[in-house]
Amino acid sequence: MASLQYEIIKTIGTLSESTTGWKKELNLISWNNREPKYDLRDWSSDHEKMGKGITLSTDEMSNLKELLEQINTIS
Structure with a gap:
């Protein structure tokens, strides 16, 4: 299996955190040296x-x- 390369360019924010410490995050990421x-x-x-x-x-x-x-605008 090929290695997956990634670089977190910018952390935008965390949506939630589990009791195990894992976090659901929104980030700007470059995968395999491609455009973020x-x-x-x-x-x-x-x-x-x-x-x-x-x-x-x-x-x-x-x-x-x-x-x-x-x-937010739907009633």
């Missing part, structure tokens, strides 16, 4: 282990932001 993408997943406290997550391009993140803002 927004990434939402669980991480161990040392960022050595990760859970499954999703990555979003800047356009996808903008679209998600618009959708989330609509939630």
Whole structure:
């Protein structure tokens, strides 16, 4: 299995933390030396282990932001 390389460019924030210390984080990450993408997943406290997550391009993140803002305006 090929090695997965990643670099956390910017930590944007933590959504939650489990009792085991793992945190669900939104980060800007470069995967395999590619252009950074927004990434939402669980991480161990040392960022050595990760859970499954999703990555979003800047356009996808903008679209998600618009959708989330609509939630607040729906009655």
